[in-house]
Amino acid sequence: MKKTIKEQKAVLIILLSNIFIAFLGIGLIIPVMPSFMDIMHLSGKTMGYLVAVFAVAQLLMSPLAGRWVDRYGRKKIIIIGLFLFGVSELIFGLGTNVSVLYISRILAGISAAFVMPGVTAYVADITSVQERPKAMGYLSAAISTGFIIGPGIGGFIAEYGIRMPFFFAAAIAFLACISSIFILKEPLTKEQLAEISANTKQINFIHDLKRSLNPLYFIAFIIVFVLAFGLSAYETVFSLFSAHKFGFTPKDIAAIITISSIFGVVVQVFMFGKMIDILGEKKLIQLCLITGAILAVASTVISSFLTVLAVTCFIFLAFDLLRPALTTFLSKAAGKEQGFVAGMNSTYTSLGNIVGPAMGGILFDVNIHYPYLFAAVIMVIGLGITVMWQEKQLVESLAE
Template identity: 35%
Template sequence: MDKTEQGLKQNKGPLLLLSFNLFIIMVGIGLVIPILPFYVEKFGAGARTLGALIAVYSFMQFIFAPLWGRLSDKIGRKPLITAGLIGFAVSEFLFAFASSIWLLFAARILAGGFGSALMPTAMAYVSDVTSDEDRGKGMGIMGAAMGLGIVIGPGIGGWLAEYDLSYPFIFAGIAASVAAVVSVLILPESYSPEQRAIDAERNRAESSSSRIEKLKQTMRSPAGFLLLLVFLLSFGLANFQSIFGYYSWERYGYGPKEVGLIMLIIGLIGTLVQGAGVGRITKKFGDQRTVLGSLLLSAVGFILMTLANSFAGVLVTTGIFFIGNSLLRPSVNSLLSKQAGPQQGYIMGLNNSFLSLGNVAGPLAAGGLFEWNLHLPYMFGAAIMLFGFSLTYRWAKQHSQEAVH
């Protein structure tokens, strides 16, 4: 066993606990998928309100993620992870017992604001406890937990909602509360005060500019391109997820049962790919080549989806897209963390903001294009992935010396 593998093994416990926390959050997000349309109907609201509730969550993440990321660089990762879980738990309870539409919005705003504390801090945590060589594997473990949560979430939500529509949200609140307590008692801090002081001094020496100037500098750096890539991959996935149910209903006559089964199967495939495949593939081909191949595979999947004419065909084509996307996200995150240097929290906060921005823009674009033609969202998604492939190919050539093999 070499030194890097030994280091990853020693940090396996914290990584698994962190992955559990992300799993809980993604279950909470996933269980909303089959329930939210019926839940808002209780308040006499319609599709426009539903879309606004979905968008406001991602928009709050876009605003607050960089703030949480910078704060984690100052006070450490553990306090932010714990705060994110507690805030998310409170938001779920508020949603479950809301008596008006405005309380629903308040709950979603709270969920987006505090939920955004967890993701960038978790990625910074992984960067703290893994070497460059094993970072892709660490990100893959984290991605697998998230993928499994988003797969299991709708199943739990659909089952609990048969008893009461508020039960899924109560379940998510209890689970997040348990995860917060476990994190307080067990999760070790990955970012020591001594290392924070060293990195803070280094950051002050590197730049005394304002936050806006710092953002401009970041966007002009190699990390800036990777943040753009994060937006593109998030846009593509949100484009797919937001319109898939409508697309399946209009084209194939599928109901929630068939759509749920497809999402379950491809979600499990994605989880297996992230948990078992990302580490091996990135070590063999490097992060840059993995990103290029994943972008191309995602584009092909988008195009093939418009050609499927049977349930098996839908499974295969959506599976191709999901495999590409499952490889793409942890590979981009790994590249980004290597560019972040001593600013892991800040960069990962920006990463979550660009991810959230894609989650806002993707559904809006897909909904508008779907009204023109049901195939347009997926054709546009393919074009976005190919555009990302072209940009990444050029970027990789210019920064070939930074490629990891």
């Protein structure tokens, strides 16, 4: 019988810290974007590509990492990922030209591809089916906090120097790597890993992609893509938008994102379970997509600091509630294939994180309002896709 979440508190804290640190790296770059643009005379398009290249690397590595998680064990892949992340942040902090920054972001993407499936599969292994939604809610809260609070932390630390956020990230990544070596234990035996590996060793990335088209997974994976696309497009241009339109300082931007992330995580941790019980997964996802689309449009017409803060709080909350609903569903559907599903989840997240920032940066150069309007359109499309999501069929598939 598996231990309860309370009995595994130390292990869960380490796992949640690891995933938080990995996703912190995505957001850290954002508050210093305007400064980097000025120093290196870069366009919005280039900055969008700098964010997107992280996701390209993650996309290419995620399927392999998901397979290695099932073959070599969760712990080894998590530790390697954290080490690579620390190296990538160190390189970024020392970089003086764009090519070095790209190398850093590629390494960071590879590290995220290792950490995300490793941690997700580890959490699924050590929790019962009954407690898994709660654990996945915590996991999603850690991801959301890292992704959203990254710019906040980066903005505050940047007061001591524009490169300090990256040295800080490198230090905590190495610390997390060392603590994981001594505290984490591989949740599966060698025999269990060998059995999973034997079942999947003949399968390649193309086959995995085809399997992800299974109706059981596909609608959820598409919404994962929409979620990543919308949030990354919104967040990538947020600091540029705020600095150019309102004259907000890095500290102002950091304050807005930090308050928004705290609000989102508090609601997510304490209210997510109740909202699922009342609305169900499908209705909650649809409500979040509607809210996100409306607020993305609203972002183009507001002006005061408090209004921007309020809109940002609720748009981030909508994304925060979407992720655990999808992750829980996918984890339940996965059975013994936690590595495969976590890897594909990471793959579709990466696709969204590639297209979102790239399009956001290109559209920003045309008109600063276009990225938000485009994000709204994508979310409306996602809403339309959920109409095809037949819950009854999914429940029957899960029961078989």
